[in-house]
Amino acid sequence: MSSSETHAPNPHLAHHFETIEKQDYAVRLGMWLFLGTEVLLFAGLFLGYSVYRHFYHEAFHEASRHLDLWAGATNTVVLITSSLTVALAYHAIKKGQTKRCAGLLIFTILCAFAFLVIKGIEYHHKFQEGALPGQWYHYAEVTAPGANLYYTVYFLATGLHAFHVIVGMSILIWILSRVLRGHFSPTYYVPVELGGLYWHLVDLVWIFLFPLLYLI
Amino acid sequence: MAHETPETPPSQIQQHEHGTGRYFLVWAILLCFTAITVITGRTDLGSANLPIALLIATVKATLVVLFFMHMTEAPGANRLVFVVSLVFSIVLLVGVFGDLWTRHPMSLPPTAPTQESFDR
Numbered sequence: 001m002s003s004s005e006t007h008a009p010n011p012h013l014a015h016h017f018e019t020i021e022k023q024d025y026a027v028r029l030g031m032w033l034f035l036g037t038e039v040l041l042f043a044g045l046f047l048g049y050s051v052y053r054h055f056y057h058e059a060f061h062e063a064s065r066h067l068d069l070w071a072g073a074t075n076t077v078v079l080i081t082s083s084l085t086v087a088l089a090y091h092a093i094k095k096g097q098t099k100r101c102a103g104l105l106i107f108t109i110l111c112a113f114a115f116l117v118i119k120g121i122e123y124h125h126k127f128q129e130g131a132l133p134g135q136w137y138h139y140a141e142v143t144a145p146g147a148n149l150y151y152t153v154y155f156l157a158t159g160l161h162a163f164h165v166i167v168g169m170s171i172l173i174w175i176l177s178r179v180l181r182g183h184f185s186p187t188y189y190v191p192v193e194l195g196g197l198y199w200h201l202v203d204l205v206w207i208f209l210f211p212l213l214y215l216i
Numbered sequence: 217m218a219h220e221t222p223e224t225p226p227s228q229i230q231q232h233e234h235g236t237g238r239y240f241l242v243w244a245i246l247l248c249f250t251a252i253t254v255i256t257g258r259t260d261l262g263s264a265n266l267p268i269a270l271l272i273a274t275v276k277a278t279l280v281v282l283f284f285m286h287m288t289e290a291p292g293a294n295r296l297v298f299v300v301s302l303v304f305s306i307v308l309l310v311g312v313f314g315d316l317w318t319r320h321p322m323s324l325p326p327t328a329p330t331q332e333s334f335d336r
Contacts, residue, residue, distance in 0.1 A: 025291065032294040036301030043305035047312055054316055069258065076250050084243040087284045091236055200285045207276045211269035215257025 012188045024190050031194045035201050038164075042205050045160065049153045049212060056146025063142050063150040064216055066131065071122050072214040075115050076206065082111030083203040086172070086196045093189045098179060101192070105176040108199065112169035119162055126151070154213055161205050168202045171195045242283045249276050 010020050017023035053060045089104035130138035133155050137148035175195040178184065184192055253272040257265065281287045287295060 028290070029293055029297065032290070032297045036297050039298070039301040039305060043308055046305075047308055050309065051312065051316065054313075055322065069254070073250065073254050077247065080243060080246045080250065083246075083280060083284050084239055087239045088236055091239065197285055200280055203284075204277050204280055207280065208273050211253050211257055211273050215253065215269055216266055 010188070020188075027190055027194065031197055035197065038201055038205075042160075042208075045153075045157050046208065046212070049157065052146065052149045052153060053216075056144070056149060059142065059144035059146035060150050061216070062144055063131075063147050063154075064214060066139075066142055067154075067214050068122055068125065069214055071118050072210050075118050076210050078111050078115050078118070079203045079206050082108045082115075083200055085111070086199045090189070090192050090196045093179065093184050093192045094186055096186045098182065098184070101184075102176060102179050105172055105179060109169055109172050109176065112165055112172065112199075115165055116162060116169075119158065119165075123155075126155075157209055157213065161202070161209060164202045164205065168195075168199045171198055238283060242279050246276055246279060 013020050013023060017026065085104045085108045089101045089108065092098075092101040092104060126132065130136075130140075131142075131151050132138070132148075133152035134148055137151060139147065139151075142150075172195055175192055178191065249272050253269055256268050256272075259265075261268065281298070287298070
């Protein structure tokens with residue numbers, strides 16, 4: 001390397017970007033664009049929920065009372081806490097605290113797993129009761145017309161959300177492995193930030209799903 | 217593995233420093249709102265239940281976006297992208313509900329569908 005060079009080449013800088021600042025700007029914008037499409041994806045589901053709730057108000061009200069409120073509330077706390085720890089992990093890696101960041105990511109991943117376990121137990125109860133979507137519905141306690149539609153929306157919305165939890169968890173595991181391999185530093189931590197952003201989106205969706213499905 | 221440090225770390229350009237305190241504060245507020253929404257959600261407040269639940273969810277979501285997702289520190293383009301997606305979601309909802317509320321009620325089947333109604 002010649003002594004006349006003023007900038008050391010950053011190993012994370014792709015050749016089509018002039019500077020790491022421009023690259024970081026571009027990847028953050030790209031992530032927000034992706035999050036925007038995620039919002040639109042879930043907006044469609046929320047719309048479907050709203051329309052069927054409008055048609056079958058009584059059934060939706062009654063069926064929502066047969067969900068396990070405490071499982072839903074516990075999962076809300078789990079997700080909010082995991083959102084906190086992933087934000088703290090981002091803060092830690094920015095400060096160069098690699099071990100702390102790894103520990104916080106491990107806690108976040110465990111929260112994601114706990115969420116899926118609780119959700120799985122809930123699904124299992126619903127399967128046993130026969131509170132199933134569409135034509136498979138045979139739940140004796142809620143017989144109002146439209147109750148099967150409630151459970152169609154319930155399984156679609158929570159299923160798509162659970163899929164996002166699985167994807168988010170996988171991304172965080174991948175990020176964790178890179179943190180442990182020492183890939184990140186106070187000068188390069190954008191993947192941790194973007195993985196965190198995705199995880200916050202998973203939390204955001206649940207913030208709306210929880211009251212609409214369990215409380216209304 | 218060794219990473220060489222560029223002369224101007226990007227973190228120092230766009231973010232002013234703050235401690236972890238604000239994350240814990242936001243987390244505590246989110247937990248409080250969760251407790252409030254559970255209590256108000258299962259209390260019969262008539263037609264007020266839905267707006268209250270949506271209001272609390274919106275406040276919680278705003279806190280997450282602003283502080284956990286650092287929207288307060290994001291450049292204008294990123295804010296624009298996200299806000300536009302929210303605006304179009306609202307356009308979708310308003311458009312569909314504008315239609316539903318100005319129609320004659322649709323005729324719906326009087327009972328829950330049974331296995332026979334699917335076999336037919």
